[in-house]
Amino acid sequence: MxxxxxxxxxxxxxxxxxxxxxxxxxxxxxxxxxxxxxxxxxxxxxGVIEGYTPRLDYDAVGYDVTAVIQLQVEGNALPDITDTLRDHRQMISVYEVTGDYDVIAIGKFKDTDGMNEQIKALLTDPDIKASNTSVVLNAVSENEQFELDIEDA
Amino acid sequence: MxxxxxxxxxxxxxxxxxxxxxxxxxxxxxxxxxxxxxxxxxxxxxGVIEGYTPRLDYDAVGYDVTAVIQLQVEGNALPDITDTLRDHRQMISVYEVTGDYDVIAIGKFKDTDGMNEQIKALLTDPDIKASNTSVVLNAVSENEQFELDIEDA
DNA sequence: TACACCTGATGACGTACGAAAATCTCGATG
DNA sequence: CATCGAGATTTTCGTACGTCATCAGGTGTA
The missing domain is CATH 1.10.10.10 (Winged helix-like DNA-binding domain superfamily/Winged helix DNA-binding domain)
Known part of the structure; x- marks a missing residue:
């Protein structure tokens, strides 16, 4: 082996x-x-294993709404925007991406009102040129970690 | 509470x-x-705690490419599509969402070739009306789990 | 009544350490 | 050039010891 x-x-x-x-x-x-x-x-x-965490069911503790937020950002402001997003603790993932938008972020909120409020606050940033928010209707799977390949002898 | x-x-x-x-x-x-x-x-x-997992650094084990795939799907085929996506082990998250697209999925791949191959295979499904793939340039944060509020006594 | 606590007993657990086994290195040999 | 083997290195192992999780039965308290 x-x-x-x-x-x-x-x-x-x-x-x-x-x-x-x-x-x-x-x-x-x-x-x-x-x-x-x-x-x-x-x-x-x-660093292969970065730590250990319980898998939380955020639904069960009152965070019922998940949203995928896509942003077009003024080029030189990208680090500021991503830092701001990361520091919002409810942002689960923040990605810089290729394509129509520059940033895709996934956040969790207690209700749609809370979500609207927070997203509206984010979008006041003048460096954000455009945005698009998708609300999650059903999380078919979320944060699944898949197993690694086992190589044969 | x-x-x-x-x-x-x-x-x-x-x-x-x-x-x-x-x-x-x-x-x-x-x-x-x-x-x-x-x-x-x-x-x-x-069910608040669903289990425990190590946090893996997939970069460190050769999965260098992350992609966000958005799909428009023929209405009645949505369950089939999401099932197919979920069964792809490299799909970390699969969401049914509101907005321009019906499904947003996040997947991890060993390289762009592998990614293209797999995504192309997925898109042969005739029930997929449109798709849009964003490649992640930089994962600012990923699958972060935030702490719960502590209420004062 | 419902929680949180204590105690004691038991078997499981994590870690340190030295020994054993497997693997690698590299010059000498046929 | 392929093979060998002594020594060094790496990896694995068993043991021992102090800690840990769990259970049961009983106390205190809001």
Whole structure:
């Protein structure tokens, strides 16, 4: 079994249960606890694994509205805009993109009123040339993390 | 409120470290281990916490390209399309939305060739009336989970 | 009544450390 | 040029120890 392979299997196992114990992982992958511990530390140091989080159901805690906001931005103002968006804690993802718009951001809000209010506030920025907001009707899947390929020997 | 202050604090603490021990959480929040255990079990049973995952840096494992794909879909074919998209494991998020397009999906790919290939394959579906793909130049933030409000006593 | 707490007992857990095994390096040899 | 093998390096492993999660039964409190 190659070195890379074990790492991929370890990551995949953790994607199944991010709080799994080192012992259960060791048993599942048929290596010693120490090996799991070493590889996991390495993966964390290399930055492959950036941390661990619970997967929250924001619906269940009152954030019922998700919106996809697309912006056309004055070229030199792009860093300012993206910084502003990132600092809005309810912005889940902020992307600089190619295409008709320069920025695509995804945010979560407690209700449509709160959403309108916040988006309106954002759009007062004179560097925003155009915008387009899509409200999510149904999140078929969201923030799914997929498993890594396992290479054969 | 369906969740109380301790629950919010507990969730926020786990957002900081999803593998934190119950003991360390108990110390941080100044309650007993038993209380942490009970509340955590409740949060999991209620579905507020859906599970735990490592946060992966997909860049570090060879998925360098992220794309935002927007689709206009023949009305009655929408479920088929979203199902197809969801079953593509590299699709991180799939949303049904209001606005110019009906579906917004975010996917990760190993390179632009792989991306083009997969997207082209998707677009052969005759129920897709129009599409628009934006390639992510820079992920300012991605899949951030924000902390819950703590209400004062 | 519903929470939060304490205690004690038990088996599981994470980590450090030295030993063992596997792998790599590289010059010598046929 | 391909092969060998001693030594160095890397990777894995088992053990031991202190910590941890869980359960049960009982106390305090709003």
């Amino acid at each position: 190659t070195y890379e392979n074990l790492d991929a299997k370890l990551v995949n196992a953790l994607l199944g249960d991010g709080r799994a114990s080192l012992r259960s992982l060791a048993e599942e992958l048929d290596v010693s606890v120490t090996t799991i511990s070493n590889h996991l530390s390495d993966l964390e140091e290399e | 369906t969740y109380e202050n301790l629950d919010a604090k507990l969730v926020n603490a786990l957002l900081g470290d999803g593998r934190a021990s119950l003991r360390s959480l108990a110390e941080e929040l100044d309650v007993s281990v038993t209380t942490i255990s009970n509340h955590l079990s409740d949060l999991e049973e209620e």
